[in-house]
Amino acid sequence: MGSHLANEFGANIARVALPLVAVLSLHASPLEVGALAALQSTAFLIIGLPAGVWVDRMRKRRVMMLADAGRFLLLSSIPLTAALGVLSMPVLYTVALLAGLAQVFNDVADPTYLPALVGKEELTDGNAKLEVVRNGGALAGPSLGGALVQLLGAPRTMLATALGALASVVFLGTIKKPDSAPVRSERSRLLPDIAVGMRAVWGDQVLRAFLAATAATNICVSAVLSLSVLFLATVVRLPPGFIGVLLMSGAMGGLLGGVLGSWLFKRYGQARVTWLALAVSSPFGLLLPMTQADWRVSFFALTSIALSFGGILYNIGVITYRQTVMPENVLGRVNATVRFIVWGTMPVGALLGGIVAHEIGVREALWVFMAGRLVSFAPLLFSRLPRMRDFVKVQASS
Numbered sequence: 001m002g003s004h005l006a007n008e009f010g011a012n013i014a015r016v017a018l019p020l021v022a023v024l025s026l027h028a029s030p031l032e033v034g035a036l037a038a039l040q041s042t043a044f045l046i047i048g049l050p051a052g053v054w055v056d057r058m059r060k061r062r063v064m065m066l067a068d069a070g071r072f073l074l075l076s077s078i079p080l081t082a083a084l085g086v087l088s089m090p091v092l093y094t095v096a097l098l099a100g101l102a103q104v105f106n107d108v109a110d111p112t113y114l115p116a117l118v119g120k121e122e123l124t125d126g127n128a129k130l131e132v133v134r135n136g137g138a139l140a141g142p143s144l145g146g147a148l149v150q151l152l153g154a155p156r157t158m159l160a161t162a163l164g165a166l167a168s169v170v171f172l173g174t175i176k177k178p179d180s181a182p183v184r185s186e187r188s189r190l191l192p193d194i195a196v197g198m199r200a201v202w203g204d205q206v207l208r209a210f211l212a213a214t215a216a217t218n219i220c221v222s223a224v225l226s227l228s229v230l231f232l233a234t235v236v237r238l239p240p241g242f243i244g245v246l247l248m249s250g251a252m253g254g255l256l257g258g259v260l261g262s263w264l265f266k267r268y269g270q271a272r273v274t275w276l277a278l279a280v281s282s283p284f285g286l287l288l289p290m291t292q293a294d295w296r297v298s299f300f301a302l303t304s305i306a307l308s309f310g311g312i313l314y315n316i317g318v319i320t321y322r323q324t325v326m327p328e329n330v331l332g333r334v335n336a337t338v339r340f341i342v343w344g345t346m347p348v349g350a351l352l353g354g355i356v357a358h359e360i361g362v363r364e365a366l367w368v369f370m371a372g373r374l375v376s377f378a379p380l381l382f383s384r385l386p387r388m389r390d391f392v393k394v395q396a397s398s
Contacts, residue, residue, distance in 0.1 A: 010164020014075070016145035016244050017157040018092070019229040021078065024154055024240075026089055030230055030362060034354020037226035038347035039093050043100030045344045051108050052336020053193040056329065060113035061172055063105050068168040070102040075162035082155030107339060111319050112332045146244020197333025200326060207338070209383030210318050213278065214342040216376035221307075222346040223353030223369040224288070231362045232300070236293050246297070250304030257312030264313065265320075269389035274317025278377040281310025285370040289363055307373075321391045 022028035022036055055063055074095050081087040148157040201207050232243045257277075264273045284306035287299040326334045349369075357365040380386070 010161040010167075013145035013148065013157060013164070014161040016229065016240070016247055017149055017154050017161065018078075018096070020149050020233070020240060021082075021087075021154040021158065022089065022092060023230060023233055024149075025082070025087065026092070028089060030227070030357040031354040032089055033230050034226045034350050034352075034357070036089075036092055036096055037222065037350035037353070039096040040100045040347075040350075042097060042347040043104045044340050045347065047101055047104055048108075048336055048340030048344065049194045049197070050190060051104050052197055052333040052340075053190055055105065055108045055112055055336065056193075056332035060109040060332075061175060063109040064113070065169050065172045067102045067104075067106040067109075068165045068172070071099050071106075071165040072162050072169070074099045074102070075158055075165060078158040079155045082153075087155060104339075107343075108332055108336045111323065111335050114323065146241045146247070149240045149244070193333065194337075196330055197337040200330055200334050201337045204325070206321065206383055206385055209379045209385060210321070211338065211341055212379035213377050214318065215345045216379070217278070217311075217373060218342055219345045219349035219352070220369040220373040220376060221311075222349035223356070224285075224366060224373070226350040226353040227357055227362055227365060230357075231291075231366065235362050236291055236297070238293060238297070246300050246304070249301035250308035253305035253308035253310075254312045256305075257309045257316075261313055261316050265317070270317055270320060270391045271385050271388035274314055274321075275377065275380040275385050277310040277313035277317070278380065281306050282374050282377060285373045288370055289366040317391075324391045 019033055019036065022033055028036070077095055078087065078092070081091050145157060145160075148160060201211070228247065229243060232238045232246060233240070238246070261273075284303050288303040291297055291300040322334055322338065323331065353365060353369065356368055360368075
């Protein structure tokens with residue numbers, strides 16, 4: 001839990017600080033800000049599929065610790081280069097890409113490691129608790145990030161993100177349960193091992209629907225996220241401290257989703273809550289482009305709370321589904337395949353956000369992508385998911 005809190009706390013400080021380094025220190029354009037956001041998630045396109053194979057062959061906790069140590073060194077270079085007077089957009093691009101590559105291994109190993117710590121019957125509850133921890137860090141991170149940017153400047157604030165990664169290494173090292181060795185099997189070549197994960201994903205009809213809906217959602221959300229700081233800073237014209245407060249509002253919805261998630265899934269069914277959470281929350285996205293520097297600033301907060309609440313419930317359900325129905329010896333490859341596809345759309349969305357904003361304006365681009373977000377859940381309606389209650393029944397019938 002401590003590892004997740006440290007990582008999420010640092011990451012949400014960076015959510016404010018990194019784009020503000022580009023906007024305030026380097027006077028980046030919308031296209032450059034979009035490119036920076038795209039590079040942070042391009043890593044899954046580069047190494048996502050091989051990472052799943054390697055994680056299945058390695059001790060999961062060791063992978064997470066090495067990844068966090070690498071991110072600490074990379075993120076520390078931003079305040080260092082700023083102090084030396086050599087900070088530039090190419091430096092930010094390089095750090096964003098390399099830190100993203102390290103994060104790939106953490107993100108694949110993390111949900112693969114959880115079933116080894118808790119029983120399968122506790123996975124929904126475990127994933128919900130992790131979302132509470134993540135959103136607890138997210139609740140305080142952006143506001144602190146905005147305050148630190150005003151107090152110290154954006155480059156120095158990135159040191160807090162680096163320290164979060166270092167703290168994660170320390171917390172992971174305190175876990176008493178042994179980091180179990182991977183299941184030994186005859187080691188095949190890389191491409192056939194990747195193909196095993198891809199076949200497992202494509203062969204499951206519900207997973208295919210999840211892939212389509214999540215990919216469509218991520219394109220729109222990543223475009224909006226890549227423009228959010230720019231929108232609030234240059235269009236709505238809010239100070240960095242207030243921007244941090246607004247950006248943390250989404251964590252309130254996420255925290256509520258994490259707290260209520262376990263009860264909602266047990267009361268109404270895992271499958272039902274998963275798809276309804278995405279469908280019911282989507283219309284709130286249309287409020288965000290109407291944000292102004294008056295009482296309508298609340299529209300940004302309302303949108304963030306609603307979409308985060310629905311998104312957290314959806315994510316808990318999707319992750320629990322994979323952990324429930326997939327064999328342990330292929331779970332890393334399945335997780336990597338899914339994230340390669342759905343996270344691979346994120347740099348596309350971030351870059352599209354910058355391009356569309358450059359062509360028609362930032363506010364107008366937000367309208368375009370929030371309208372797309374409204375219908376992104378449609379693939380779920382054409383699957384068997386709306387006719388199911390729990391994922392255990394899917395496993396029994398397959």
